[in-house]
Amino acid sequence: MSWPKTYSAFKRSGGAIPQTLQASEESLPAELGAHEVLIKIHAVSLNFRDAGMLHGRYPVPILDGGVPCSDCAAEVVGKGSSVQGFEVGDRVAVIPDVANLTGSDATQASSPGSDRPGVLREYAIFDDTLLVHLPKHMSWEEGASLACAGVTAWASLGSVSSVPEGASALFQGTGGVSMCALLISLGAGIQPIITSSSDEKLKAIQALDPRIKTINYKTHPNQAEEVKRITNGRGVNFVINNTGPASIIDDIELLCSRGGSVALVGFLEGWKAEWDPSAIMGIMGKNARLQGIAMGSKKDFEAMNRFLEDKKIHFTPIIDRVFPFKETRAAFEYLYAGKHTGKVVIKMPGDGK
Incomplete structure (x- = not known):
């Protein structure tokens, strides 16, 4: 097996907020460790956190000057001598929380x-335990949209x-988690209701499937009333809260009489x-549940991928825009400005097949 000696990447500038993205050339080792897998990254998708970190709006430990982004679709191009379960040519993704393999890890x-x-780079090396196989029917762009937003949506829907x-x-808003949850819901027989302040966005979303219901929260400020109308008085079984703690009490009001859940996934x-x-x-x-969702486990990711493959669910409808790698900065600005509906993807250099 052979691979390039160097590759292109983007890194955070480090230092004062707001930070910028800087192009960088990085080196690859000549040999891999026993359990290491070298992947060629074909597509990367963005989440709010990726842009939020540059602006000091995502309160997690951040590697100064680090390579951003967690979500990618990649191809195995090299593997160590003890790697099990992966072969050269396999299509893979990296799990979004590398310390969460089963959902019960005490780390x-x-x-x-x-x-x-x-993963905002052409090549990367990860331990074999940190990879999952992508659904076979999905494109690179679709596969790149699964890790953070998809797994969060999956876990939020139990x-x-x-x-x-x-x-x-x-689902609050039209970002990545909400749009992934929408497609998963349709596949699982769950009636999706999505909110936005933009009639234009809601019209485009409703055109995806006649089962989708929408609420413009500017023109219908009493969401509880609208939800009751749409659900014939029942209320919903799931609420995915992307906005933060301010709306939690309203979210509980939207739930059905028994056993619903509010998933707090954003702020x-x-x-x-x-x-x-x-x-x-x-x-x-209401015998309900309020649960914080910080993405999900490797086990969740694998289960979701099996579900998506079994149902032949495509994520193409929720990919808002694809930027070339050289326009990475523009992609971050586009997402941070909230111009998107669904996923923003960066396509890496190469053939993209």
């Missing part, structure tokens, strides 16, 4: 693109296990909340 979260080098008849879900509107702490007791009356 602190650690993610490519934050406290360790990420891994779509034991979905009750007539189940429904509400786009900040960390503060002004509701009375006693209001949280509404979750008890």
Whole structure:
């Protein structure tokens, strides 16, 4: 096996906020460790956290001057002598939390693109335990959209296990997690409801499938009333909260009478909340669950990929825009400005097949 001696990457500038992205040339070793896998990265997708780190808006440990991004679709081009389960030519992704293999690991979260080098580069080396096989029917761009947003959506929907008849879900906003959750919901028979302040975005989303319901929260500020109307008075089984703690009490109100769940996955509107702490007791009356979701485990990722492959679900409809690698800075600016609906992808140099 042979591979290039050098490759191109982008790194955070480090230092004062806001930081910038700087092009870099990096070196590859001549040999791999026993359990190391060398991957050629074909596509990378962006999450809010990737841009948020540059602006000091994502409070996690960050490797100074590190390579950003956690989500990629790649091809195995080299492997160590003891690697099991992967062969040259396999299509793979990196798990978004390398310390979370089973969901019960007693280790602190650690993610490519934050406290360790990420995937915004042509080549990378990872331990074989940190990779998963991609669904065979997906393109590189689709595969790159799975790791962070997809696994978070999957975990937020309870891994779509034991979905009750007539189940429904509400997703805040039109970012990556919400759009991934929308497609997973359709595949699992869950009625999706998605919110936005843009009629244009909602119209485009509704055109994907007639089962999708939408709410413009600017023109319909009483979301609970709209949800009751859409669900014939039942309320939803799942709420995916991308905005933060301020709306938690409203989210609980949207839930069905028994057994619903609110997944707190983001904080786009900040960390503060002004509701009375006693209001949280509404979750008890509904026998509901409030759960923080910090992506998911390798086990979750593998289960989601099996589901997507079995249902032949494509993520192409939720890829908003694809930027070439040389326009990486523009891709970050586009996402940070909130211009996207769904996933923003960077296509790496090469044939892209």
